[in-house]
Amino acid sequence: MAAVSLDHGLILAAILFVIGFVGLLTRRNLIVALACIEIMLNAAGLAFVVAGARWGQADGQVMFLFVLAMAAAEVAVGLALAIRFRQSLGRLDVDDADEMKG
Amino acid sequence: MTALFYIAAVVAVLATVLVITRSNLVHALLYLVVSLFAVAVVFYTLGAPFVAALEVIVYAGAIMMLFVFAVMLLNVSADSPLRVPRSAWIGPLVLVAVLLAELVYGIGLSNHALHAGEVGPQQVSAALFGPYVLGVELASMLLLAALIGARHIAAQPEVPDTEDPAGARDEG
Numbered sequence: 001m002a003a004v005s006l007d008h009g010l011i012l013a014a015i016l017f018v019i020g021f022v023g024l025l026t027r028r029n030l031i032v033a034l035a036c037i038e039i040m041l042n043a044a045g046l047a048f049v050v051a052g053a054r055w056g057q058a059d060g061q062v063m064f065l066f067v068l069a070m071a072a073a074e075v076a077v078g079l080a081l082a083i084r085f086r087q088s089l090g091r092l093d094v095d096d097a098d099e100m101k102g
Numbered sequence: 103m104t105a106l107f108y109i110a111a112v113v114a115v116l117a118t119v120l121v122i123t124r125s126n127l128v129h130a131l132l133y134l135v136v137s138l139f140a141v142a143v144v145f146y147t148l149g150a151p152f153v154a155a156l157e158v159i160v161y162a163g164a165i166m167m168l169f170v171f172a173v174m175l176l177n178v179s180a181d182s183p184l185r186v187p188r189s190a191w192i193g194p195l196v197l198v199a200v201l202l203a204e205l206v207y208g209i210g211l212s213n214h215a216l217h218a219g220e221v222g223p224q225q226v227s228a229a230l231f232g233p234y235v236l237g238v239e240l241a242s243m244l245l246l247a248a249l250i251g252a253r254h255i256a257a258q259p260e261v262p263d264t265e266d267p268a269g270a271r272d273e274g
Binding site for chain 1: 103104107108111114115118119121122127130131134137138141144145147148149150152153156160161164165168169172173175176190191194195198201202205206209210214215216217219221225226228229230234237241244245247248249251252253255256
């Protein structure tokens, strides 16, 4: 069924991870930064699933489930922080976070 | 199946590039949903239908819905300009291109074929509640902690006391 080679799947995961990383480095909006972290976590999960499909074992998919649970927890806390950030500073620019000294 | 994989891969990469370049936040999030759907198709072609379904239900359904609700709550449309100057893209792009080249070189082109046939929900569940059951418990605790933490962080701050307790003690 799957005639895709292992390398192409891993390269796709690497490309997606790198795109998310570029977004994280360049965009300054807090929500976009969280979305880029989601892209990177998703790419890591894709690498797990590809590696699991290499040997036809279920372990890769199990690890993807753990990545999924971690991403859900991270985004819940991150968006709560974004809401508080916006309430206290009035903007969503991560550069404004340097006012939080002390 | 092979053609499906490559088509979905191209769609995923294009949609993800659009996510990080759009200035409209809602458009970026909707492109992220497209990217997640494309990755779900990739999972299906890799013989992982259970994970493909979870990608659609949990990622594109639940997590992206959280994002959209947060954008609506925050009313970000009237926010400071989201675009960064074009010159700010050069440094990260060059460095990350080097990193990607190293990754692709490290992965190599050895043409290992993937295992034929799919790993269905039954095998995944047997592994999940067999050797990995401790991880499931830890994930449940992590989600509970995240729930309580998010509730605590996002809650409206209580009205602060007009009197500082330490100052009142000094006066008394």
